Amino acid sequence: MDVLSDAIGxxxxxxxxxxxxxxxSPWEQHFEPQQGAGFHVILQGSCRLIPAVGEPILLxxxxxxxxxxxxxxxxAGPDGSGFTQMLCGAYSLDQSRAHPLFAELPDVVHLPARVGRHPSLHGAIELLGQELDRDTPLGGDAALPALLDLLLLYLVRAWYDDRPGDTATGWAAALRDPAVAAALRAVHEEPERPWTVQSLAGHAGLSRAAFARRFTDLVGSPPLAYLTWWRMTMAARLLRDTELPLRAVAARTGYTSEFAFARAFKREFGAAPGRYRHGSADGSGRSGLGGEQEAGS
Known part of the structure; x- marks a missing residue:
């Protein structure tokens, strides 16, 4: 398990x-706001990207x-740009439960072409382009989504990799901190365990007080608040995407009692798990990352 894959998943x-x-040229296109993410790769020529906020970016x-x-x-094409060719894509994402790692990204991530930088990203782009150019659809239904999923991971990873280690803050620093990263991996690998601040601190190799301070400073929330938020995010996905009974969802997210799980879920989302599953709730809920609390019971 790793935090980035879980966050996007x-x-x-x-x-x-x-x-x-x-x-x-001349040409211009507009894209309406939506619950998702998108990308543009310039294959030939140049263009201007005009964000909702901020100055245009020359690509x-x-x-x-x-x-x-x-x-x-x-x-839009810059003056005199002539012919422009691009590879574009879009993802549908639940922005109401955006992981803080993902939410930390700027509105536009510009990754300029640099020789030797992000070879995995550019390799995925090349494979995607080749797949789109295939004359036959053999295997395309599986290959295209898989390549796009891989590309999304590489896009986010590239932005974090570009953050200088000595000046990194927030999640860029948290993922590079051995103690905090170890605790995050433990939470994501075994969210059902009855974690406490003390047991997570032991996993990270720090005292309870030192671990709690470091985790809160870098992640932006106390350890158990993050654990609760992640458990509830997992629960919402299980309710939405599977037919698991509530007792199984409760067990997978660290609750020994279906009643305790339902109470925690309703506090987070404003709707009971069953109602949420059947689409009566909008799933917006509170982020649950505000205060320290024991998670699960």
Whole structure:
């Protein structure tokens, strides 16, 4: 288990899609806000990306623009740019439960083309382009979504990899801190365990007080508040995507009692688990990352 994969997996909805597009200057396109994320890769020519907030960004050959939350944006050819070819894609994501690791990303992640930088990302882009260009659909129904899922991971990873280690803050620093990263991995690998601050501190190799301070400073919430939030996020996904009975969902998320689980879930989402499962609730809920509390019972 790793935090990035879990964070993205918990937000994913439906199937991603991608296409190769080409424009002859002058041209301009607008994209409406939506519950998802998108990307543009410039294969030939250049263009301007016009974000919902902020100044336009000039994109050249090999540049990647990733929009982790689609607030609406435009793309247009610069004066005299002539022919422009792009690889574009979109993901449907549940932004109401965005993991703080994902929520920390800027509205536009610009990854300029640099020789030797992010070879895995550019390798995935090349494979995606080849798959889109295939004359036959043999295996495409499986290959395209898999490549797009891989690309999404590489896009987020590239942004975090570009954060300098000595100046990194927030989740970029948390994932590089051995003690905090060890505790996060433990929570994600075994969310059902009856974790306490003391047991997580032991896992991280720190005293209880030192661990609690370091975790809260880097992650932005106390250890047990994060644990509760992650358990509830997992529970919502299990209720939405599976037919597991409530007792099984409760057990997988660290609750020995179905009643205790239902009470915690309703406090988080404002609806009972059964009602949430059947679509009566909007699933917005509170983030649950505010205060220290014991998680599970």
């Amino acid at each position: 918990a937000m994913r909805l439906g199937r991603p899609h991608s296409a190769r597009t080409a424009f002859e 050249g050959v090999g540049d990647v623009a990733f929009l982790p939350r689609e607030l609406g944006h435009g793309i």
